[in-house]
Amino acid sequence: MISAKTILQEYWNFSTFREPQEEIVNAVLQQKDVIALLPTGGGKSICFQVPALVNDGVCIVISPLIALMQDQVENLQKRNIKATTIKSGSSQDEIIILFDNIKFGNFKFLYISPERLQSTFIQQKIQELNVSFVAIDEAHCISEWGQDFRPSYRNIKILKELIPDVNFIALTATANTIVLNDIAENLELDNPQIFRKSFERENLAYQVFTVEDKLLKLEQIFTKTKKPAIIYVTSRKRTEEISNFLNAKNYKSSFYHGGLSAKEKQISFDNWMTEKTPIMVSTNAFGMGIDKPNVGIVVHFDLPFSIENYIQEAGRAGRNGNKSFAVLFKNENDISIYKKQLKKALPSIAEVKEVHRQLYQYFRIAKGEIIDKFYSFNLLEFARMYNFTAVKTDAILKILSNNGIIELTNTYNQKSTIIFNSSSKNIILHTIRNIYIKDFVNSILRTYSGLFEQEVKVDEFLLAKKNNITSRQVIANLEQLEKENILTYKSVKTDTEIRFLVPREDDLTINRFSRVINQFLKQKEKKSEDFLAYIDNNNTCRNTQILDYFDEKSTKDCGICDVCLSKKRTKKVDISSEILAVLNQKNGLTSQEINQHLKANEKDILIHLRQLLSEDKIQINHQNKYQLK
Template sequence: MPTPLSILQQYWKHPAFRPLQEDIIRSVVEGKDTLALLPTGGGKSVCYQIPGILRGGTCLVISPLIALMKDQVDALNEKGIRAAAIHSGLQKEEVKNILQEAVEGKYPFLYCSPERLESHLFNEYLTHIPIELLVVDEAHCISQWGYDFRPAYCRIAATKEKLRDVPVIAVTASATPLVLADIQEQLKLKSPAVFKQSFLRPNISYSAFNTESKINKILEIIHKIPGSGIVYCNNRRQCKKIAEAILLQGIAADFYHAGLEQSVREKKQQNWINNKIRIMVCTNAFGMGIDKPDVRTVIHHDIPDCLENYYQEAGRAGRDEKRAFAVLLWQEKDLTTLTEQTEIKFPPIPVIQQVYQAIADFLQIPVGSGEGIYYDFDFETFTRRFSLEPLLVVNVLRILEQEGHIQFNEQIFLPTQVSFTTDTQYLSQFEEMYPALEPVIKALLRTYPGIFNNRVSVYDQQLARICRMNPEQIHTALKQLQTLGIIEYLPKKETPQIHFMLNRAPAKYLHIQHEAYLERKQLHVNRVSQMIAYASENNQCRSQFIAQYFGDEGAKNCGVCDYCLRQKNKNISQKEFNAIETAIQKSKEKSIAVDTLMKECENINPKRIWEILNFLQAESKIEISEEKMIRWLQ
């Protein structure tokens, strides 16, 4: 019989588990409700995928983002483990086909967005699928006291009740004690086994700089710390501007944000993963689901509004457990802006009603209609036409989503939709008349069952591969087939969309849960104050500050953040410091191997030497290569 370790080695090719993974897997395999708090890079997916394989049947995974689901499904299928995902980008017939196959036990893993849980079609099949494990990924989304509350997650508890005696594992990377308690209550977990990994990342050196010129500081950091890096920015224009400044220094850089076409984003992402691009300058749309272990620096040009987001983004550095740097840049005006943004993020209810009315007018939705319909939403035109602040609109959309009125996602991806509109007899004649289009017709018929009777999702890249064409040629062929009356063709959509969950209400009667809204606003104020304290206060180890924020009161000083290095520097004698500095500088090309330095300074404790080297590296006076070569930079 396979063991958790043998499955890990067979499919994931890892020799051993990371801390806590095996304990979590054992708890789930034994059928216990389990709550796992594993910080970014802690290997959450393995904790439910291995039990899913061991328990047999189907493992139902609730996940909030289509991109995350797609990444997980692709990764499992590449390992030879069948998996499928049900999300808003699929047509009814495609969902039905997946569910029928799931009932037959063809998918060990079935991924589903929380919005699908209450659909009539899904519930028709739910109790007939041999579900042996229910997984709630990004479980913090179920708590309205968290930083990323999504009301659709509240439907999971009802689904859990329908799956009697099926164990639940809820996983998250960032949750405060308040949110952890709320997850257990909302999911009605039965005496759950709770696992919390330490929030300390001993290989990451955290630092924060109050700097007059952020771009100069960014250039200084990436010049002095070799290797792959990420620079996070709050707005798209800034991403491009900073990437261009880095390129002028002869460093391979690119920019990434949600406003780029899907194919462009994918190409940029692959170039960075394959080290064709060294530095990616991006918004927080980048990085989710990407596991690149050798990221040496994560720099924040702008301050996130909470430590949850900062910790998750900074945590993309150093997943290979080698030394990495997480740097936060700030100016006094940033702290003021962050405080003032609370009123924009949580505007007065009359303002919410005003924006809701403007959306309805823009989309031309009459009162009492709209439920279940997706509307293309040209964000830029909307804000310009109604003279609204873009950030205010984004936040109102989020509030309307949390209150259950709409769903909005600027990164929504609806694939190409195709259905045949002719009969088979005429189609045969058509192929003879238009032989150039025959390969595309044949590929559609062979690849997508049910396409004659239903509109189905068609993937341009897959079709291009089968037909040995490029995507542009496929697009042209599909347009021709539509013009000639052979197919109905709806090109893929990458534009933002609003999905109305309820019929449009008169704005003045728009339902907002007032007390809960004000409480969420106060919790946001508290999160902002903690983020500001992290950036601006210099009286505590940064790793310890983060750990205590997440309830890890026993965390010790990390020894490698800017605070800890300053403390060590106070205790370093000038004689020891000068001896090491001289040994490095006197060597040829101001470069020396660590082992050689140890021999030359044998009268100094090796631990002390490493303390001094860590300090010098954090102060950007030296760099230490992976080959343990020290180079003086100043």
């Protein structure tokens, strides 16, 4: 049998495992049930991918997100490792062919969602495979107390009945003791070995800043910091705005969000990885599959919704062990918006029932009926039709999906099509008469063939690049050519497909899940409250607060977070006498003017000015300047 270290070297080019990867790999190879809690950057995938390559047979990987499965499958395929997943909308014949390929083609990994696992047909096909072991990714989803509870995860234990001699490894980056116990109990693990890597990151400085002018603060940060960085925001539009701002200030940056095409995402990602643009401005869509060890700073420009989200994103800094920074901006307006957004995003059971009922109405599905097909779905159009808010509707759709009531699939990989309606001769005549469109039409003809015989898939982003215009301009040009009857353009305008998994029963369906949904909503609210308490606590070391949240006890402060540094400054720096001396020489100065006279930190000056005011040694005059009393 080939050794785990040989596999690690051959496929990942690592000579040694990180702590505690080797112990986890050995436990899996010894056919023991395992729970592995490794914070972001801890190398969870290695823990099941290496033993799967050592063992005979295929490793079944349960994963909650289609995008996450596709990402891992692609990464494995790049290493010449045979891995696959069941594509959305696959017919029964296609699934049979897929399983035959796995069985006879020496595939090592089958990625599958917990919802797919509920199909008796899929269960039968799994029983036909030589399964080495089962890996459950994002295992915290199995617990009602977890970050992203998905009831469908509770059905994973069916594999214990289907393939009883196979061991399990459950992996998560965010779980406390209650969640870990839930994982072991609900998966019916046999005396599992639990491996916990501490959430302590000695090289990562957590810093929370109260900032009014966030863009100015970014400038200050990137003037000092030249290492690769990630800036997380909550708005797609803001990713582009902040990136443009930074580029205008000569800081090279790219932007990334879920609305970009696959090609646009890849270009942004590649430019960041090669450090052509070392700063990435992104929504939380940017994160999966990132393995860049020299990220020096992660900035949360907007507030994340939980400590778990914050830790996962912040943890992408400093994976090489060098000192790095996790910086978070906040102000009173942020906190006010945060609370309003939480209220908007957390629906009541009555609202869940209403959206659920109107979904069936929208697609004209009768009571008691179920239609096993995917429907094209535009969330904004649906929300407008029934006067729902888009944010709350999106949250409800995720709740319905997580409870196995509907299945949602993104369709980013679908392509628009065009076919020319006239002969090539007529096209040439048209471009002569309409010179503005000549180069654009010629670029289409050079890029694609068969345009006069059949509908051809086109990439608007590629055409935009070739013509040095935007994707919107490409779409506008194609729509204009269609109006002129030069071509027929079928644009992919939906980014989502929906499938109903249960017959229409309206309120009865939701009533069955009401307890679970209420528990989920309470958890969301509690996690938001915990996060606000974290950023508001300026007395306890940030690292200590995080460790305590995850049931780890810390006996020492980190010494490098904003709270610890503030304590050091408060203890060691006393510049009251120096401030009084400056005001004695020149009475009536602003804090910035005092700062110019002293070699001291601006924050320290403000602290001491407040202290001197309270001691009645100085006062503020009518010009809002400080002077002696």
